[in-house]
Amino acid sequence: MKISDIRAALAELDLTPSKTLGQNFLHDQNLARWIVAQLDAGPGDELIEIGPGLGALTEAALETGANLTALEKDRRLADFLTRRFAGRERLRIIQGDALEYDTRTLWPRRPAKVFGNLPYYVSTPLLFHFTSPDTPVERAVFLLQRELAERLAAGPGSKDYGILSVVLGRKWRIKLLKTLPASVFLPEPKVDSALVSFSQRKPDELPVCDTRTFEKIVRAGFSQRRKQLRKLLSALGDEDPLTPGHWSEISKRLGIADTARAEELSLLQWIALANIFTPVEPAAAQNGNSERFDVVNENDQVIGTETRATVHANGLWHRAVHIFVFNARGELFLQKRSPWKDKHPSKWDSSAAGHLDSGEDYTGAARRELVEELGIEPDRAELSEIGSLSACGATGWEFVRIYQACHEGPFRWPAAEIEWGGFFPVETIREWTEAHPEDFAPGFLECWRFWRANAPTGKPLDAPAGR
């Protein structure tokens, strides 16, 4: 939009730009196109625009051929945009707070990309809302206050390097693309701006570590920038592995000075430090030769035992459980398998699932998996068996018993096994499994089909079926 278009639109709406809503409108059309080009968007992409205002970036985004959902809090602007873009089929305008937008609904519509000239008063919460670890968003481009942009893109040793750079940097490659003077906006803000891009890192790009521990130590480490890390971390309490004398050993292992401060550690060193607090051994997820399973015949009767590796290499029939955990809203918890798993890495799976150990029965295995994978103790969730599947290629030659439980979380999962997890509305999972079956472990898809066929209301099944 040209500056004259913006003035005309504001006059037509009798609107004085609101400081509270951070309304500073971009009036450089070439810049608007260049910003949108950084999304690398095209037909089939699902774009989300935060705060479209009068539509400067919206127009350029529509030119890419992608679908676009624009989230505008100010009703007068949302109504204006509805009139301005009337008849554009690929555009949906939602009047409301972008912080309330349910990003889970984007999973079925991937690839999803987010952009916006963000209102400065709420930039940081918006950033976290759309880029938090469980997001389906794979690329984002944001115009931000320059100071915030510099903090996001900073590296070790710089005064801007801190919690934002490290915590968000673990999931995203963050680049400061361009700084912009205040003069490209109407009205002019008091500070300069900068354009920042976020591209999601590949799942196995960095070593695995426990996310909660990582974030906890990063936050503690940067809580007082002038203090040495050893002092800040030793205040963390019970889980503290920093017994006297131990820190010098750790700092040697990390390749940092004994007296190091938080800003001296690289992302890889923070990950290594998290792994000292909460060790995660990717190899533990594989257990190739130590685990033994019962091998069964076509009637699910035990006929011997074999190692996990032999069972899988030879397609021998064996046994497994899948557990669907629902919350009170009827949403199903799905886990995302760790990128380090030997089978179906980074795929979405049942709330908890696993093989029966040799000699174990199905219900015992289901109880054990709830404890091991989600930290749910047996007395905290009633398990009911809801059905079974016969062994076939799609179940990985497993006879499967499916269980259901109710629990609100939060859950604690082992990072070597599970990368992330979250509750999803059943309708979202239905759309998602139809649009992107490749996102899911095949065993889950079989259990999901069974559950859909037996839960016509889309609510958790009332009573155990059979058995």
Ligand code: SAM
């Ligand atoms: N995209 C337009 C442009 O570049 O000219 C406007 C950008 S202006 C900096 C920020 C926009 O975000 C405003 O239109 C404002 O009304 C809107 N906004 C403010 N808070 C919001 C929120 N919580 N959710 C959605 N939109 C919001």
